[in-house]
Amino acid sequence: MQQKIVLIGGPSSGKTTIINALLKKGYGCMTEVSRAVIVKAKEEGITQLFLTDPLLFSNLLLEGREKQYQEAEALENKIIFFDRGIPDIHAYLNFVKTEYPSYFIDKSKAYKYTKIFHFPPWKEIYTTDSERYESFEESEVIDTYLTKAYLELGYTLIQVPFGSVMERTAFILNAISQE
Template sequence: MVAGMASKHVVLSGCSGGGKSTLLEELSHRGFPTVDEPGRRIVDEEQRGNGAALPWVDLAKFAERALRLAAEDRERMSGETGWVFFDRGLVDAAVALAFAGGDDVTDRLAPFDPYHRLVFMTPPWPEIYQTDDARRHDLGEAVAEYDRLITAYAALGYEAVVLPKFSVAERADFLLAALR
């Protein structure tokens, strides 16, 4: 998978608790199609069910489900002609799976079309980081995940654009300006 310029599918990735979901909500309010994070949707479903695929119970099972859900999201949004923003996606799921002892990231992503070459990364932001029922890992674990993601996106040919620690509206303006 080499990042593509032609794709209008743009990923927001980076550190857990760094403001991705809030930024996605802002982009949605501005009229852009958006796709919520696969991991959060899986955790919500698992917490209502038996919990077998929670990331703190079985990371590999969780990551496999996230990969399938991210692929379904891409397919579902394939008819959109303008920008579509994804809160995490295939690469994030493949990186989690590799971390859990699964397949190589490049091998797992081979069947899929790349996202837009720019990936927007939320950096670690201790001042806003919070745990909750769906995010149980501490900031140190979140930073380690961020480091794995930055490395993987670069190895796959993406250009990581680290979002500044601005207000949500300013972050959205920055992101949209970078895509012009």
């Protein structure tokens, strides 16, 4: 049976760096969808689509993450890592206090993951860029919404300790191999 492993946490907590390290090790990985959505919106003249129209942004993310999940199922890899999962979407909508249709929760319940690794906010590595505009303090608040969303869906979160890329990657791989 294929394991679908999700890396969650607020912005700039190290998820993508670890996804890239796992890719280099030959693991199947699904990269973050939101950056592609943000870049496409910017090309269309919308500086911050999530802030301008959070529901449209979230629907585009849902479409992309559903597609990734389905693509992962077609792969022969025994382990697939995801840079964020479907429940992240409604967690962010809760963060910005935007009402949303029930299908966001329904999809989060329909597409199940095997394990969730949580990357806590880490001030020493926190940076912003053209797609990541949140302050560190906002990242901490987002993190609480993310953990709440996954816990409410019945997931157990495995906290990834601070450390080097090699140490964090080894922690995740060791946690998976101990089953």
